[in-house]
Amino acid sequence: MAKKFIKYWHKMDEKEKQKILKNVFCSNCFVTEIVDYTIGEENCGLVLKGKCKTCGKDVARVVEGVRK
Numbered sequence: 001m002a003k004k005f006i007k008y009w010h011k012m013d014e015k016e017k018q019k020i021l022k023n024v025f026c027s028n029c030f031v032t033e034i035v036d037y038t039i040g041e042e043n044c045g046l047v048l049k050g051k052c053k054t055c056g057k058d059v060a061r062v063v064e065g066v067r068k
């Protein structure tokens with residue numbers, strides 16, 4: 001479960017979150033905004049998985065510096 005990460009994400013500064021959400025790589029649009037995202041857990045840490053705001057393609061963003 002990614003409970004710890006979900007908690008971390010909700011406690012995170014809103015400005016910081018927006019910066020992350022609007023700086024997601026999409027193979028179609030290059031830099032895009034992630035929408036309809038969920039918080040997941042990978043070996044590398046917290047990962048946001050969602051869709052590209054522009055084209056709807058699945059995108060993911062690792063949030064660095066968050067460890068288990």
Ligand SMILES: [Zn+2]
Pocket residue numbers: 026027028029030032052053054055056057
């Ligand atoms: Zn896109």
